[in-house]
Amino acid sequence: QQQVKQSPQSLIVQKGGISIINCAYENTAFDYFPWYQQFPGKGPALLIAIRPDVSEKKEGRFTISFNKSAKQFSLHIMDSQPGDSATYFCAASSQGGSEKLVFGKGMKLTVNP
Amino acid sequence: NAGVMQNPRHLVRRRGQEARLRCSPMKGHSHVYWYRQLPEEGLKFMVYLQKENIIDESGMPKERFSAEFPKEGPSILRIQQVVRGDSAAYFCASSFFKGTATVGELFFGEGSRLTVL
Numbered sequence: 001q002q003q004v005k006q007s008p009q010s011l012i013v014q015k016g017g018i019s020i021i022n023c024a025y026e027n028t029a030f031d032y033f034p035w036y037q038q039f040p041g042k043g044p045a046l047l048i049a050i051r052p053d054v055s056e057k058k059e060g061r062f063t064i065s066f067n068k069s070a071k072q073f074s075l076h077i078m079d080s081q082p083g084d085s086a087t088y089f090c091a092a093s094s095q096g097g098s099e100k101l102v103f104g105k106g107m108k109l110t111v112n113p
Numbered sequence: 114n115a116g117v118m119q120n121p122r123h124l125v126r127r128r129g130q131e132a133r134l135r136c137s138p139m140k141g142h143s144h145v146y147w148y149r150q151l152p153e154e155g156l157k158f159m160v161y162l163q164k165e166n167i168i169d170e171s172g173m174p175k176e177r178f179s180a181e182f183p184k185e186g187p188s189i190l191r192i193q194q195v196v197r198g199d200s201a202a203y204f205c206a207s208s209f210f211k212g213t214a215t216v217g218e219l220f221f222g223e224g225s226r227l228t229v230l
Contacts, residue, residue, distance in 0.1 A: 006155075034218075043117070043204050043221030044156065089155055099146075100169060101219070103155030 003027055004092050006104030014112050019077040021107050023090035026071065030092040034101070035064065035075045038087045047088075048075070080111045115140070117222035118187075119205050125228045132192040132199070134225040138207030144168075145188040146219060147180055150202040159203075162188060195229045202226045 005024045013019050023033075034049035050057045050064040050073065057064045063076040077084055087108050091101040118137040126132050138145050144163050148156040158172040162182040173180065177195075182188040192199055203226075206219040 004155075036221075041223070043206075043223045045221065046218050049218075091155075099161055100158050100171075101148075101156070102158070103148075105153070105155045 003102045004090060004104045006090050006107055008107060009105070010108045010110070012110045012112065013080050015080065015082060017080050017111075019075075019080045019084070019109055019111070021075045021088050021090070021109075022072065023074065023092075023104050024070075024072045025092050027092070027094060027102075028071070029094040030102075032093045032095075033064070033066065033073050034091050035062075036089045036091060036103075038089065038106070044089060077109075080109075082111045082113050085109055085111050117205055117207050117220050119203075119222035119225050121225060122223065123226050123228070125230060126195050127230050128196055129194050132195050132227055132229075134190040134192075134203050134205075134227070135187040136190070136205030136207075136222060137187040138205075139220050142207035142209045142220070144208050145182050146206045146208075147188075147190050148204045148206065148221075150204060150224070152201075156204060159190070192227070195227070197229045200227055200229045 003026050007022050035047045036044035037047045038044040048059045048062050050066050052068050055066050061078045066073045087106045089106045090104045093101045120135050146161050147159040150156045160173050160180045161169040165184050177193045179191045202224045204221050204224045206221045208219050
């Protein structure tokens, strides 16, 4: 049973476009929701994270939207650039931090120049 | 200012051999985590350790896998009698401890890619 479901599995956008990645979770005890970016051959790196007490968090071109009642959260990448081409993972944990993250399966983003 | 260091980056083993993966956390970090990533899959939690202590090993297979984080030296993930299904990328991450709660951000290494022939 997959606790964090991510969609779509892949996405191709043009430079300057908006990339949107969605995640849904089942465990209502989750209280920390980070997004990680991973380039080929590298380890994941934290992009942005949110806790359930806010509905939106923005850092530069990256925005997380959080809907607690629907148990969904999404990542929006504005003005997508070719350098954003990577695999993006949503994750969740129920211990307030990153002790035991549950990851989605990832979404491969390709931004065409 | 080195990040999380993992070695080897690539490891090839034959079925039945042992694999040892090492991880040195970032300076000042006292907690280490191991995750496994299968092709086209997300990362799966395996184990969480602090110096000389296993905090949570609920994601570790019950047999053949073990992990340690000694007082001196790197954390080691050990896989005995490897099988083809163990082929994966193994990522180590570290964080520092703040008060009674672990700080949110994990810093990941670049992974060790194990191939079992």
